[in-house]
Amino acid sequence: MTEFDREQHDHFLRLFMGLEESLRVFVRSLLFTHDEEREVMQEVAVVLWRKFDASMDGEAFCRWAFGVARMEALAFRRDRARDRHTFGDEVFELLSQTVLEHSDSLEAERHALDTCLQKLPEDQRQLVQTAYAPGVKIDHLAAQLGRTAMALYKTLHRIRLTLMDCTRRVLATEELT
Amino acid sequence: MNTKDPRFEIIRRSRDGNASSEELARLEAGLREDTDFREAYVRYMNLDVALSAVAKAAPLPLPTAPPQRPRWITWRPLTAAAAGIVFGMLCTSVVFGFVAQRTAVKKMPLSVFDAGLEDAKQILNDGLPSQEGQWGIDHAKVVSADGKVTPLTGLHMLRLEPIPREKRVKNHTSRAYQVLDLRSLSASAMTDNAEAEVSASFCAANSGTSSRYLIRAIALDEAPAKATKNFWSKVESDGVVSESQRFDTAPGSAGWQTFSMTLRLPPGSKTLVLIFGAVPPEDGPQPASVHYLDEVQVSLLSSETPLP
Numbered sequence: 001m002t003e004f005d006r007e008q009h010d011h012f013l014r015l016f017m018g019l020e021e022s023l024r025v026f027v028r029s030l031l032f033t034h035d036e037e038r039e040v041m042q043e044v045a046v047v048l049w050r051k052f053d054a055s056m057d058g059e060a061f062c063r064w065a066f067g068v069a070r071m072e073a074l075a076f077r078r079d080r081a082r083d084r085h086t087f088g089d090e091v092f093e094l095l096s097q098t099v100l101e102h103s104d105s106l107e108a109e110r111h112a113l114d115t116c117l118q119k120l121p122e123d124q125r126q127l128v129q130t131a132y133a134p135g136v137k138i139d140h141l142a143a144q145l146g147r148t149a150m151a152l153y154k155t156l157h158r159i160r161l162t163l164m165d166c167t168r169r170v171l172a173t174e175e176l177t
Numbered sequence: 178m179n180t181k182d183p184r185f186e187i188i189r190r191s192r193d194g195n196a197s198s199e200e201l202a203r204l205e206a207g208l209r210e211d212t213d214f215r216e217a218y219v220r221y222m223n224l225d226v227a228l229s230a231v232a233k234a235a236p237l238p239l240p241t242a243p244p245q246r247p248r249w250i251t252w253r254p255l256t257a258a259a260a261g262i263v264f265g266m267l268c269t270s271v272v273f274g275f276v277a278q279r280t281a282v283k284k285m286p287l288s289v290f291d292a293g294l295e296d297a298k299q300i301l302n303d304g305l306p307s308q309e310g311q312w313g314i315d316h317a318k319v320v321s322a323d324g325k326v327t328p329l330t331g332l333h334m335l336r337l338e339p340i341p342r343e344k345r346v347k348n349h350t351s352r353a354y355q356v357l358d359l360r361s362l363s364a365s366a367m368t369d370n371a372e373a374e375v376s377a378s379f380c381a382a383n384s385g386t387s388s389r390y391l392i393r394a395i396a397l398d399e400a401p402a403k404a405t406k407n408f409w410s411k412v413e414s415d416g417v418v419s420e421s422q423r424f425d426t427a428p429g430s431a432g433w434q435t436f437s438m439t440l441r442l443p444p445g446s447k448t449l450v451l452i453f454g455a456v457p458p459e460d461g462p463q464p465a466s467v468h469y470l471d472e473v474q475v476s477l478l479s480s481e482t483p484l485p
Contacts (some may be wrong), residue, residue: 009288025219028226029218032192033194034229085198088209091205091208095208096220106220109220110223111404113227126234127227128231129231129232130232132228132231133232153195161185164180164221
């Protein structure tokens with residue numbers, strides 16, 4: 001790798017890393033599983049790097065990156081999930097706008113999640129970490145726990161809602177102080 | 178939108194794959210027409226992504242003590258944990274996890290030369306190459322679609338030829354090698370807990386039998402040109418950190434399989450040698466068969482300093 005290549009690579013990484021989480025949330029909101037999100041995000045990263053133009057500033061990179069993410073998610077759904085529902089263009093656009101407009105508050109909520117996880121009862125915290133571990137299938141985990149998959153899905157949903165409430169409270173408290 | 182709002186249930190059902198077509202259509206309508214609902218949906222997905230990052234950064238059981246900082250001389254091979262399945266020629270995924278110790282884990286891609294094995298005209302080195310920017314092989318060649326096997330991505334892949342049992346060689350594993358120069362990585366990226374995550378996709382020409390694949394990563398504290406000299410004699414020495422993982426597939430596992438492993442990188446690592454192989458079956462009736470390699474990827478996982 002030449003010095004020029006390294007500089008370009010570093011420049012790309014700085015831009016990409018600043019945007020990566022927002023892009024991931026956007027992609028996640030367009031797809032229906034984490035595996036799909038991971039796969040699409042990897043393709044997004046590949047395309048962004050392959051076609052990266054180092055003359056782009058942060059704003060141009062952001063617009064371009066969200067466009068690429070949208071196209072990759074569309075392509076994925078077209079090629080790999082033909083039997084599944086696909087959002088129309090309008091919803092794609094609205095979701096990308098929402099993620100970008102709220103990127104600061106979404107980031108703050110991710111940070112607040114740390115505090116909120118500590119507030120969860122130990123068994124719930126462990127359940128979340130186990131259920132979200134890479135490669136874990138909910139039906140297998142449910143069988144191990146002696147529960148039905150649906151019961152586990154609903155328990156995890158309730159925990160997520162609890163965490164959403166908690167992150168809001170934490171951020172509101174931080175604002176007051 | 179309050180979290181007690183019953184519309185969260187349709188978000189959950191779509192997230193969990195339980196939603197019917199009608200429910201997904203209702204979800205879309207809500208996302209299109211209702212700003213509050215759209216924001217709630219994005220917040221829910223934001224949390225979902227963050228929880229996934231947390232679990233990835235701190236898999237159970239939770240560590241009870243911070244890891245000790247190793248020194249080069251006292252390092253020994255460490256047990257690698259199988260990491261997530263990753264695809265891509267140069268994945269540029271950066272994951273931040275907010276875990277109990279308030280440690281953020283970054284995932285940074287490292288450049289792999291011709292990671293998708295797309296250059297059919299490249300000169301393949303016979304055995305381990307002495308520098309980065311080249312593939313080395315033992316009994317392998319770059320091919321396009323081969324019989325029923327097509328490249329995972331792109332137009333080409335590496336065909337790992339079986340080495341006949343009767344051939345008098347020390348190792349009958351057909352292999353591919355690559356050398357990465359780590360010297361350009363910044364000190365901030367090479368934290369005490371830095372790890373290299375290596376992934377590769379393999380495919381068997383004959384999926385009717387079991388297959389065994391190998392990924393090996395070796396970190397050395399010498400620059401590539403020096404590190405690759407008398408390489409094999411160094412592999413077991415104290416200045417070398419090595420991890421090897423084998424992956425077995427059951428008969429009937431057709432198509433591409435992606436495997437990954439991680440290697441702890443001691444501070445001061447300058448060279449990373451990667452080896453990918455198709456291991457022939459143990460002595461028995463099952464003949465060695467052709468396998469394929471595609472989409473190699475390497476990332477640096479590093480932890481930021483814990484927050485107070």
